[in-house]
Amino acid sequence: MPSRLFQHDVLDQQVAIVTGGGTGIGAAITRELVAMGARVVIASRRPEHYARAAAGLSAELGVEVVGLPLDIRDRASVDSFVAAVIARFGRIDLLVNNGGGQFLAPAETIRPKGWDTVIQTNLTGTWNLTRAVFDAWMGENGGRVVNITMLTSRGFPGMAHSVAARAGVEAMSRTLAVEWAPRRVLVNCVSPGIILSSGMRNYPEGAEVARAMQSEIPLKRLGTVTEVAELVAFLASPGGAYITGQTLVVDGGRSLWGNTWPLPDDEDPAPVVIPSEPWEENEPG
Numbered sequence: 001m002p003s004r005l006f007q008h009d010v011l012d013q014q015v016a017i018v019t020g021g022g023t024g025i026g027a028a029i030t031r032e033l034v035a036m037g038a039r040v041v042i043a044s045r046r047p048e049h050y051a052r053a054a055a056g057l058s059a060e061l062g063v064e065v066v067g068l069p070l071d072i073r074d075r076a077s078v079d080s081f082v083a084a085v086i087a088r089f090g091r092i093d094l095l096v097n098n099g100g101g102q103f104l105a106p107a108e109t110i111r112p113k114g115w116d117t118v119i120q121t122n123l124t125g126t127w128n129l130t131r132a133v134f135d136a137w138m139g140e141n142g143g144r145v146v147n148i149t150m151l152t153s154r155g156f157p158g159m160a161h162s163v164a165a166r167a168g169v170e171a172m173s174r175t176l177a178v179e180w181a182p183r184r185v186l187v188n189c190v191s192p193g194i195i196l197s198s199g200m201r202n203y204p205e206g207a208e209v210a211r212a213m214q215s216e217i218p219l220k221r222l223g224t225v226t227e228v229a230e231l232v233a234f235l236a237s238p239g240g241a242y243i244t245g246q247t248l249v250v251d252g253g254r255s256l257w258g259n260t261w262p263l264p265d266d267e268d269p270a271p272v273v274i275p276s277e278p279w280e281e282n283e284p285g
């Protein structure tokens, strides 16, 4: 008997939105969803990322991938985008909030504008589109939302703004999962570790830093965009039908171990004295 999870037509007739679907992780998610039979709309700000990528993906996959302009920070843009998807397809079954970004900076160098932009993109932008899709379709008809976040369980030095936004998305997702359960809307997060993707180009010496980081990952390699996409595909499949409010980590063990932000030791470290009770002091150790 064939798997019901990954059979070709398992998302037949379903309509999916993938923000940032023209690059990196988003393009890999688009490929997986198309392979499962979904009709996919990719959306972002730059025509080379939505229009050119939509044409390229359509040619590669032999199925039309629709590309539309969208700035998730701009509520007017979000509203007209959602209206355009509904006008064209009449439904939205899956929303993948993958579009986002940040810049690497120690906290003491982040200026107010930089902080606001990262929060507006990654937290408020995710909220803007999720709420618009809920209002336009999912609130009445159900659906699934998958938010791409980042590793939030430990500190993420150099990314104070973005990790705050992503932890906010994860908390928001747990909350929406409860509030919207009666509407049959499932809301989950996928939290990637260090993934070899186009996003690495946004960082100076990104490839070199990423290569160095491999030794900090228990599986000793970076993740691939396909490995993230397959987890999203699972959540979109019948296998994800009873999962909501969760953050699933795909990181080769990165969040469990490793240190990429060495902290200097004190020049004169305090002596370590193991405390003892007065009556224990003369006892042999």
Ligand SMILES: NC(=O)c1ccc[n+]([C@@H]2O[C@H](COP(=O)([O-])OP(=O)(O)OC[C@H]3O[C@@H](n4cnc5c(N)ncnc54)[C@H](OP(=O)(O)O)[C@@H]3O)[C@@H](O)[C@H]2O)c1
Binding pocket: 019, 020, 021, 022, 023, 024, 025, 026, 043, 044, 045, 046, 047, 049, 050, 070, 071, 072, 073, 098, 099, 100, 101, 102, 121, 125, 148, 149, 150, 151, 191, 192, 193, 194, 195, 196, 197, 198, 199, 200, 202
């Ligand atoms: N690669 C990693 O190691 C890693 C790890 C953890 C999390 N992530 C997250 O995973 C997601 C995808 O990452 P990636 O590596 O594929 O990076 P990427 O290639 O830089 O993808 C980011 C995408 O988001 C879109 N985007 C940015 N701002 C937007 C906005 N205001 N409105 C609509 N779309 C917007 C971009 O398109 P436009 O420029 O055309 O708008 C681009 O397609 C990002 O949220 C990233 O932060 C990545």
